[in-house]
Amino acid sequence: MRSLVFxxxxxxxxxxxxxxxxxxxxxxxxxxxxxxxxxEAKHLRTVHxxxxxxxxxxxxxxxxxxxxxxxxxxxxxxxxxVFPLGMAFAGDDGALPLAATVAxxxxxxxxxxxxxxxxxxxxxxxxxxxxxxxxxxxALRGRSNNVAYAAAKRGLESYFESLRHRTAATGxxxxxxxxxYLDTQxxxxxxLPFPLASPQPVAERVARGxxxxxGCVTTPAYWRxxxxxxxxxxxxxxxxxxx
Amino acid sequence: MDGSFTAxxxxxxxxxxxxxxxxxxxxxxxxxxxxFSFAAASFGAGAVTxxxxxxxxxxxxxxxxxxxxxxxxxxxxxxxxxxxxRGFYLPVQPGHFSITVGGAIAADVHGKxxxxxxxxxxxxxSLRLFHPAHGMVEASTTQNGDLFRATCGGYGLTGVIVSxxxxxxxxxxxxxxxxxxxxATAREGAERLREWSTTHDLVYAWHDxxxxxxxxxxxxxxxxxxxxxxxxxxxxxxxxxxxxxxxxARLPLSLITPWTxxxxxxxxxxxxxxxxxxxxxxxxxYPTASSEPYLALFGRSGFHETQAIIPDARYGEYVDELxxxxxxxxxxxxxxxxKPFAGASDHLRFTGDGxxxxxxxxxxxxxxxxxxxxxxxxxxxxxxxxIIKDSRLPxxxxxxxxxxxxxxxxxxxxxxxxxxxxxELSARLGL
Numbered sequence: 001m002r003s004l005v006f007x008x009x010x011x012x013x014x015x016x017x018x019x020x021x022x023x024x025x026x027x028x029x030x031x032x033x034x035x036x037x038x039x040e041a042k043h044l045r046t047v048h049x050x051x052x053x054x055x056x057x058x059x060x061x062x063x064x065x066x067x068x069x070x071x072x073x074x075x076x077x078x079x080x081x082v083f084p085l086g087m088a089f090a091g092d093d094g095a096l097p098l099a100a101t102v103a104x105x106x107x108x109x110x111x112x113x114x115x116x117x118x119x120x121x122x123x124x125x126x127x128x129x130x131x132x133x134x135x136x137x138x139a140l141r142g143r144s145n146n147v148a149y150a151a152a153k154r155g156l157e158s159y160f161e162s163l164r165h166r167t168a169a170t171g172x173x174x175x176x177x178x179x180x181y182l183d184t185q186x187x188x189x190x191x192l193p194f195p196l197a198s199p200q201p202v203a204e205r206v207a208r209g210x211x212x213x214x215g216c217v218t219t220p221a222y223w224r225x226x227x228x229x230x231x232x233x234x235x236x237x238x239x240x241x242x243x
Numbered sequence: 244m245d246g247s248f249t250a251x252x253x254x255x256x257x258x259x260x261x262x263x264x265x266x267x268x269x270x271x272x273x274x275x276x277x278x279f280s281f282a283a284a285s286f287g288a289g290a291v292t293x294x295x296x297x298x299x300x301x302x303x304x305x306x307x308x309x310x311x312x313x314x315x316x317x318x319x320x321x322x323x324x325x326x327x328x329r330g331f332y333l334p335v336q337p338g339h340f341s342i343t344v345g346g347a348i349a350a351d352v353h354g355k356x357x358x359x360x361x362x363x364x365x366x367x368x369s370l371r372l373f374h375p376a377h378g379m380v381e382a383s384t385t386q387n388g389d390l391f392r393a394t395c396g397g398y399g400l401t402g403v404i405v406s407x408x409x410x411x412x413x414x415x416x417x418x419x420x421x422x423x424x425x426x427a428t429a430r431e432g433a434e435r436l437r438e439w440s441t442t443h444d445l446v447y448a449w450h451d452x453x454x455x456x457x458x459x460x461x462x463x464x465x466x467x468x469x470x471x472x473x474x475x476x477x478x479x480x481x482x483x484x485x486x487x488x489x490x491x492a493r494l495p496l497s498l499i500t501p502w503t504x505x506x507x508x509x510x511x512x513x514x515x516x517x518x519x520x521x522x523x524x525x526x527x528x529y530p531t532a533s534s535e536p537y538l539a540l541f542g543r544s545g546f547h548e549t550q551a552i553i554p555d556a557r558y559g560e561y562v563d564e565l566x567x568x569x570x571x572x573x574x575x576x577x578x579x580x581x582k583p584f585a586g587a588s589d590h591l592r593f594t595g596d597g598x599x600x601x602x603x604x605x606x607x608x609x610x611x612x613x614x615x616x617x618x619x620x621x622x623x624x625x626x627x628x629x630i631i632k633d634s635r636l637p638x639x640x641x642x643x644x645x646x647x648x649x650x651x652x653x654x655x656x657x658x659x660x661x662x663x664x665x666x667e668l669s670a671r672l673g674l
Contacts, residue, residue: 185257
């Protein structure tokens, strides 16, 4: 079993790589900085004795990502794709410059689609594998605080919905996790209205979910209630909220 | 951790190497591991605290040499599980497994037989240090030796310890047997410690100093020895701990009174007697992890720990003076622990020849007067106080007790003329 983790150097990505390594998966790690990748790869090899290959890629450049993936060793085939990557900017209030908007949509959406595009044909041919998307509760209802980010994550949800439909009759399984606030670099030090969840239990849950047709799962569970509330708030109230 | 000092400081928690350089970019900073040191070594007003616990990776292990390389935010407990599963362990470890490797190096902590095993430094083969003005620097006894010397036991003041190579030892035996020898006085305890420090793997003594009138110093020498097959994999079972300075200080009021201390001591000595026989390596190495509830009894107002290495020849006299002082001042000593030490003093590292005696008292008005008096006894006895444990230790006492004080201060300035890395500890001690 070989699993590719895109965004493997921090937060949830690290926890996922460790959860997979503990289950004996060989790994392909992708992230931006080779210093982080090298350290993480050494850890996984030393502690879990697993086979690890890593590539430094910039998720804001999908063409480069595809190029790097084409150079990947063909054997053993990659059977799981996991995308714990996210990119957000402060000041994402609808007035981001073009370059920032493109970078943000590329990292959160296009690079994921491009990566799936590289591996899906072989996975369908082998009738085996998992594609795991990581979304955000920010996509539940658009807000002024993260305009482009929420749009990209909403796009990602739609993409995984289609992917699930595409693979429905095959052995390939698609899981999509819509996550609440995690205790990672993205949230550190921010004043947030809801508690932070630790990445480790989320990673364990994702690892357990492999092979299952779960559709879209919101986790931690209390976010389901928050999600319903946020979506049901009547517009005259919602428009006054600042969050 | 002891509840003595709070400061408002900016906190960064980098989890990528790119953020590490950004966090310390030309402004006062100090690294933080578990945050378990009693003195305020990992924060201070005006310095950015860099929480390094996300850098927790075990990078390499060589079973032939026992050398293990890890990032400095790795916790001793994680390393313990990794090493014991391979038949290895680190002989010198502080009392709690949540402590990080970086913290253990920066405070040059000691273990359960410092007379034979030395301090944490004895296990450090090399380290990598980050300083914004110098970048990443490798240091060992042979490469950048001065920097290595100033960093091991340098309280984080030379920069951020990023990673280290430690030499682990094969576990000397598959059975660890604990023996308890009651002692009537601290003096007798010290004699036993000296005697057994050469023959046993773990040696320390617990003393009941609660009542200066009766049985002052009654207690037990606690020794443990490995036997059986060497280098055998052992079951690594560590109870997870969520202990933190905040959790320790949850009780709004201190429950430490002369009466409760007597009860605690009675219960503890009964527990000690029952603990004789085979024990686990984890229980023997990490006693503080099982005394979390005891530390919590001190409540929000906290406690003082004070520890000093007293030359063997002066030890008995020191304990007699301590008894007179306790009687005079009316404080209640909640805990007394003695350990045998040996080693040459260097910079501000806590080592030397003698018996170390650690004491706990509740933090109140009487305690500060008592500790100031005790400082005078320490200086008079030619003893050396422990900087990382005593959060109120005044600069004058450190300057007198550590002959290398000026030398260490100068070494810090040579390496970093701007003195970017600072904490409450460094400010108090004039470093």
